[in-house]
Amino acid sequence: MRVPLSWLREYVDLPAGVTGRELAAKLIRAGLEVETVEQLGADLKGPLVVGEVLSIEELTGFKKPIRHCFVNVGDANGTGEPQEIVCGARNFAVGDKVVVVLPGAVLPGPFPIAARQTYGHTSAGMICSARELGMGDDHDGIIVLPSHYEPGTDAIELLELVDEVLDIAVTPDRGYCLSMRGVAREAAAAYGLPLADPALLDVPPANSYGYLVKVADPAGCDRFVARTVVGIDPAAQSPIWLQRRLQKMHVRPISLTVDITNYVMLEVGQPLHAYDKSRVDGPIQVRRAEAGEVLTTLDGQKRELSAEDLLICDNSGPIGLAGVMGGASTEILDPVVDQETGAVVGSTEVIIEAAHFDPVAIARAAKRHKLPSEASKRFERGVDPEASRAAAQRAVDLLVLIAGGTAEAGVTDIAAPHPVRTITIAADLPDRIAGLEYGRETVARRLQEVGCSVAGGDLLEVTPPTWRPDLTDPNDLAEEVIRLEGYDNVPARMPTVPPGQGLTPVQRMHRRVGVALAGAGYVEVHNYPFLGEAAFDGLGLAADDVRRRTVKLVNPLNDEEPALRTTLLPGLLAAVRRNIGRGNTDLALFETGLVFLPEAEQPVAPRPAVDRRPSDEEIAALNAALPHQPRRVAVALTGERLPSGWWGKGAPASWADAVEAARTVARAAGVELTVRQGQYLPWHPGRCAELLVAGTDRVVGHAGELHPRVVKALHLPERTVVAEIDLDLLTADGELQAQGPTVSSYPVATQDVALIVDAAVPAAEVEAALREGAGELLEAIRLFDVFTGEQVGEGKKSLAYALRFRATDRTLTADEASAAREAAVAAALASTGAVLRGA
Amino acid sequence: MSAPNKSYDPVEVEALKPEEVERARDEAVAAFAAATSLDELKQAKVAHTGDRSALSLANREIGALPPHAKAAAGKLIGQARGAVNQALAKRQTELEAERDARVLVEEAVDVTLPYDRAPRGARHPLTTLAERIEDTFVAMGYSIASGPEVEAEWLNFDALNLGPDHPARSMQDTFFVAAADGSPDSGLVMRTQTSPVQIRSMLEKQPPLYAVSVGRVYRTDELDATHTPVFRQVEGIAVDEGITFGDLKGTIELLVSKLIGDELELRWRPSYFPFTEPSAEVDLQCFVCRGASVGNPDAPCRTCSSEGWIELGGCGVVNPRVLVASGVDPERYSGFAFGLGLERILMNRHNVADMRDMVEGDVRFTLPFGMEI
Ligand SMILES: [Zn+2]
Secondary structure, X not given: OEEEHXXXXXXXXXXXXXXHHHHHHHHHHOOOEEEEEEEEOOOOEOOEEEEEEEEEEEEOOOOOOEEXXXXXXXXXXXXXXXXXXXXXXXXXXXXXXXEEEOOOOEEOOOEEOOOEEEOOEEEOOEEOEOOOOOOOOOOOXXXXXXXXXXXXXXXXXXXXXXXXXXXXXXXXXOHHHOOHHXXXXXXXXXXXXXXXXXXXXXXXXXXXXXXXXXXXXXXXXXXXEEEEEEOOOOOOOOOHHHHHHHHHOOOOOOOHHHHHHHHHHHHHOOOEEEEEHHHOOOOEEEEEOOOOOEEEEOOOOEEXXXXXXXXXXXXXXXXXXXXXXXXXXXXXXXXXXXXXXXXEEOOOOEEEEEEEEOHHHHHHHHHHOOOOOHHHHHHHHOOOHHHHHHHHHHXXXXXXXXXXXXXXXXXXXXXXXXXXXXXXXXXXXHHHHHOOOOOHHXXXXXXXXXXXXXXXXXXXXXXXXXXXXXXXXXXXXXXXXXXXXXXXXXXXXXXXXXXXXXXXXXXXXXXXXXXXXXXXXXXXXXXXXXXXXXXXXXXXXXXXXXXXXXXXXXXXXXXXXXXXXXXXXXXXXXXXXXXXXXXXXXXXXXXXXXXXXXXXXXXOOOOOOOOXXXXXXXXXXXXXXXXXXXXXXXXXXXXXXXXXXXXXXXXXXXXXXXXXXXXXXXXXXXXXXXXXXXXXXXEEEEEEEEEEEOOOOOEEEEEEEEOHHHHHHOOOOOOOEXXXXXXXXXXXXXXXXXXXXXXXXXXXXXXXXXXXXXXXXXXXXXXXXHHHHHHHHEEEEEEEEEEOOHHHOOOEEEXXXXXXXXXXXXXXXXXXXXHHHHHHHHHXXXXXXXXXXXX | OOOOXXXXXXXXXXXXXXXXXXXXXXXXXXXXHHOOOHHHHHHHHHHHHOXXXXXXXXXXXXXXXXXXXXXXXXXXXHHHHHHHHHXXXXXXXXXXXXXXXXXXXXXXXXXXXXOOOOOOOEOOHHHHHHHHHHHHHHHHOOEEOOOOOEEEHHHHOHHHOOOOOOHHHHHOOOOEEOOOOOOOOOOEEEOOOOHHHHHHHHHHOOOOEEEEEEEEEEOOOOOOOOOOOEEEEEEEEEEEOOOOHHHHHHHHHHHHHHHOOOOOOEEEEEXXXXXXXXXXXXXXXXXXXXXXXXXXXXXXXXXXXXXXXXEEEEEEEXXXXXXXXXXXXXXXXXXXXXXXXXXXXHHHHHOOOOOHHHHHOOHHHHHHHOOOO
């Protein structure tokens, strides 16, 4: 809602010095979102005056037609002599009154004006267009003024070029502020001044000889006021003040009748519609649409109507989409000049509609037809039904006053009975909500300021004004009091919070995982969860891969990515590519976040009533409709994991780094991980670790090198490695509680063994066998070398282990240590076929 | 070497003459002093204290002396040898110190060499900012709650007093989730706010309830410098007996003070949210221009678009209708709730000019934030 300060002052007698910015600050504190304060004409400087065109000489021989004019500007140029001006526009004639800017003036831009030589003549100033004066963008032509203005009159004042305009973003609860009337009410309250309500008009009572209107759907239309005006002069034009106000509201002046309906809507907040009475066939009816009905709206669109649409009809059928947009067939005709007679032809008699429609019906219709209009915007948010008679009257008055029309005596006013809404509110409710004592007097006074009528003592009986349909609950009334008294004046205090439990174990675990990965050199990224089939194709997933079963969006941002992720990898790998594209080639990234896995059954989520707590069954049904949304963590590495430098060679990121990242996550989560050979796309079939919670067969994720085909398809560096783990699965059993070990102070006995096994035997199995066989004297075991080559034979590998033995109660003898070692080797032989190297 | 001879007079033995002993001693001391390296000292040591040294030879002569002369001769030699060993030890210490000093100098390195061998990591600043906010509230006694990102419409809208035709429902540009048959009637949405977590908390537990939730929310905005379709909110709710708007103000002021500091002013504006009544919007004074750009076209401020204020978020007193839908008795309890945008706080607190940096995952953006902010 735009609010010119000059117009607002008509209803509130603001102190002369109040600026737009000061008013904005006050209104903001009262809850109106003033987004900008525009300074119209701030850089405009005169002289800018009315001129009368005395002569026009058409200059020829130039690329475009040029006019050499003499203009009478009265005494404004100091000499009284005609002003010589060269002009490129052609929409004016000798005798026309125009707006002339004289040398020394500055037009918006800023664009200083000086006398200059052009096209062989002197041009001492300019004849101005609306655009040059900053009056609106849609007029390139010269402004031609009504003929009664005197040459030399100051045009800055005449055209109200200097003004301040507030632009307010009106929240849905404040429909009344989509009018000058509503904003003026707020301004009056903010300054403690009286309001001159533009809707307080003398209106003749309804009678039986008004235009015949039948309302078949009183629920959809609970008020319909119709007035008729005849004898309108089609040649009458909107006066400058009216055009200027509309322009400042960013409403384009069209024709006098239409301009008046728009003006009254902006002033009072009541959307009006004007029908050309001569084009309406019989009585007006308000009803819902029937199947197959069609309406061509003012914008020329032919619209198929839905049975829910509320219509204005006459004997011919629909003539308007109620509260949204009128129809073309009864539209007010644009005045045109008849070429033969020279007379202006247009609509001369009109029906003014000022109705009140059901907000929901209008909102749905506007949404259904994708037709948000100035009218529907207001009806959706609530229009004052009691303002309709005044609004119609205002339009009639203006048509009589400036369009030369005659008001007919008939007044149609069809009103469905309105129950009076009364809210009972404890007088101290605002006090209890704010935590501050206002007192009954203040509460009652503030409620009256917003238009409520207030009765009662400790319990107030409050009747909200008809323009505030948003005031329905005691809390709504309390808010009015607290906001008008000022949020700034509510003293801050702190609630007494009972002792808390701190973070939950799972919350602490999530933090540890992030800290551990960052500590291990990983950088966290957050990716959008949107993806499409292409992401799965890139990962090489089979057509029936379960990860292709996704939760889909109805209205995705991008049609190529309509689904929610079932794996973190596509987003993470896209981040890898983005980084590489920017020259960051050595990367270790991680992300934690939800994935979205559809359940086998997907019931529709219920919509329980909201006037009570939903039942436990209803809550269960709400949750059952949700997809499974586990938290995952994923890493991706490429380039050098350890950089080369003056200290020596570095190391490229390898499958082992990905597996180690998984172990890092598990350690941080307090869970022991078992690793075994896996085969799972998008991983390399020979370089994929399957990750399980130790002692269970619960697979929680995978780690290793990407399949070379995937690397190629996704344009990633060769040997890019990734891991992805389901944190919820990983920690499903809770975390292990560490037990304090017995730390022996007896000396350690170290023994090395080198074992030869088939290349296919996993090292993890050999180590497990060694541990098992070594028994409890084994303190630690460490694989320190893996060797393949001729010496160990084809298809074989040598694994070298350092075993540390120690007892808690004695110094081990060499024989004891050797016996334990031999037992370990024997166990490895038995379960993996390992033989001692060199044996 | 002379054979033992009882008739021998020590003074007759050349080697045991005091002058000779003194001379041998002095020669030894001089030789040690003259040694310039540990090797030379070693040679001098062999020459002057070894088996064939003058003093050793003299010592051997003592055995051949008559008993009455042995004591005096022994003392003479012993004193000389003591002095020699002392001199040797002293010189040994000196030369070792010299050697050590030399070696340490030779072993010096350039400690300014860069060493980036261990890769550096970092957590996303939005993660660590969320944790900092959580910690502030946990310290006050709040618990941390969470909820799903694909959420039932009932929890995201209806229970929050946003009925099916509520105009505010179209204000929020919602991602709707398709049903199994592809129709839009799944009853699910990507949550547009973290407020459904409030409802979940209240459904789970009767008051007193003090909970905070930080999470991702979704709106159909295009990504630009100040918007992202996926962003984070901090949601807080307190429901207890006697909770007031003043409690809300105190809590937000404390949070802002802990998070950003006390220098910047807060502005409380009445606003509209269906789930709070009264509702407010909290603005923070622009940290760049501190309001100096307002109405001053010569010094515009990009950060606040010359408005002087930066919107922190919305809040208010929980609408009793929301309490009812969540099974909380509005006659007995009242509450406040707030929701703040995490991205905007990060921008203000750490001078991040472009929101896209937060979503693109460029490691150069994230690394400076380290492990905690
Ligand atoms: Zn600023």
